[in-house]
Amino acid sequence: EKGGYDYFMLKEIAEQPKAVADTLLGRIDGSGRLTLDEVRIPDAVLREADKIVIIACGTAFHAGLIAKYAIEHWTRIPCEVELASEFRYRDPILGQRTLVIAISQSGETMDTLMALRHAREQGAKVLAVCNTNGSTIPRESDAVLYTHAGPEVAVASTKAFLTQLVACYLLALYLGQVRGTKWGDEIHAVVRELARIGDEVERVLETMEPVRALARSLAHKDTVLFLGRHVGYPVALEGALKLKELAYMHAEGFAAGELKHGPIALIEEDLPVVVVVPSPKGRSVLHDKIVSNIQEIRARGARTIVIAEEGDEAVVPYADHLVRIPATPTLLQPLVSTVPLQVFACELATARGNEVDQPRNLAKSVTVE
Numbered sequence: 300e301k302g303g304y305d306y307f308m309l310k311e312i313a314e315q316p317k318a319v320a321d322t323l324l325g326r327i328d329g330s331g332r333l334t335l336d337e338v339r340i341p342d343a344v345l346r347e348a349d350k351i352v353i354i355a356c357g358t359a360f361h362a363g364l365i366a367k368y369a370i371e372h373w374t375r376i377p378c379e380v381e382l383a384s385e386f387r388y389r390d391p392i393l394g395q396r397t398l399v400i401a402i403s404q405s406g407e408t409m410d411t412l413m414a415l416r417h418a419r420e421q422g423a424k425v426l427a428v429c430n431t432n433g434s435t436i437p438r439e440s441d442a443v444l445y446t447h448a449g450p451e452v453a454v455a456s457t458k459a460f461l462t463q464l465v466a467c468y469l470l471a472l473y474l475g476q477v478r479g480t481k482w483g484d485e486i487h488a489v490v491r492e493l494a495r496i497g498d499e500v501e502r503v504l505e506t507m508e509p510v511r512a513l514a515r516s517l518a519h520k521d522t523v524l525f526l527g528r529h530v531g532y533p534v535a536l537e538g539a540l541k542l543k544e545l546a547y548m549h550a551e552g553f554a555a556g557e558l559k560h561g562p563i564a565l566i567e568e569d570l571p572v573v574v575v576v577p578s579p580k581g582r583s584v585l586h587d588k589i590v591s592n593i594q595e596i597r598a599r600g601a602r603t604i605v606i607a608e609e610g611d612e613a614v615v616p617y618a619d620h621l622v623r624i625p626a627t628p629t630l631l632q633p634l635v636s637t638v639p640l641q642v643f644a645c646e647l648a649t650a651r652g653n654e655v656d657q658p659r660n661l662a663k664s665v666t667v668e
């Protein structure tokens with residue numbers, strides 16, 4: 300059942316190109332237009348929406364954080380992202396024109412379910428992004444956009460995360476299409492890239508051996524930090540979460556711009572710091588900023604593990620370890636930059652003798668508070 304892999308997690312990491320392709324299947328037509336038949340919420344309601352609120356837990360929350368960048372950029376609808384466990388006990392401001400997106404692999408997470416009930420009671424429309432057919436969260440939502448990752452068995456979420464991203468991108472692009480916002484060359488280029496991104500994920504998977512070797516060499520470490528900017532920031536959070544749950548290591552993700560506001564005090568000799576570097580093209584301001592951040596932490600002794608696009612030469616002098624990922628449009632980069640972090644955490648867990656598929660104290664589906 301593990302298809303020749305030692306762990307379900309390894310199998311599920313390897314299945315990501317297919318999971319991504321399956322989630323795209325039938326949703327982009329030949330001319331680059333999107334059809335999301337399952338989104339039963341009438342286009343008129345989507346056109347009227349004046350606010351989007353994303354609720355989720357754990358890895359799904361990280362997908363939501365990334366979705367915010369895409370939604371606001373492509374649709375110009377203000378978007379908030381909140382942990383379901385916080386949202387459900389707050390008094391949020393929602394109305395008939397609020398669209399709530401509940402993201403959940405299992406469709407059974409108690410906090411997310413309670414948060415969506417809380418939202419519907421106040422008249423908001425709820426759309427679920429879910430991987431499990433017929434589970435409670437889609438059943439209680441106004442509409443559902445299924446991710447087609449197939450069953451995810453390992454407690455640590457991998458392929459479900461990538462497909463949650465794909466579903467959120469599709470949804471954001473669909474909202475843009477329905478509302479007629481920014482429906483121009485940029486969007487067409489993104490849709491084209493998205494349609495073939497599974498192949499890029501495959502290419503990343505083919506080059507992971509040095510990442511595994513690096514992970515094994517760090518098995519004795521106590522702490523690993525992760526830095527990113529823009530969509531790379533939630534990717535850093537996700538890399539840290541994977542390491543916590545699998546390797547039981549102290550791992551934290553930071554927005555690189557926050558370094559000087561505290562985290563830089565943690566930097567000491569030979570501390571591994573993973574840095575997710577944005578594309579050097581287009582958003583060069585961000586890229587320059589992160590190169591300075593890498594210089595700053597390295598000058599203080601950090602061992603830098605740099606994840607950067609192919610052809611990005613500016614980072615080379617400051618990278619103790621360099622992991623290459625294919626060039627993608629900025630907003631889509633998490634689909635490729637997350638993969639090395641998953642492999643890294645899985646290998647570290649194995650090297651530390653941990654149970655990869657069933658980490659201690661965790662359950663696949665959190666149906667209690």
Ligand code: M6R
Binds near residue numbers: 358404405663
């Ligand atoms: O089934 P859900 O997507 O609602 O689950 C949410 C979290 O419990 C889940 O993503 C958790 O954080 C994973 N173990 C992360 O790998």
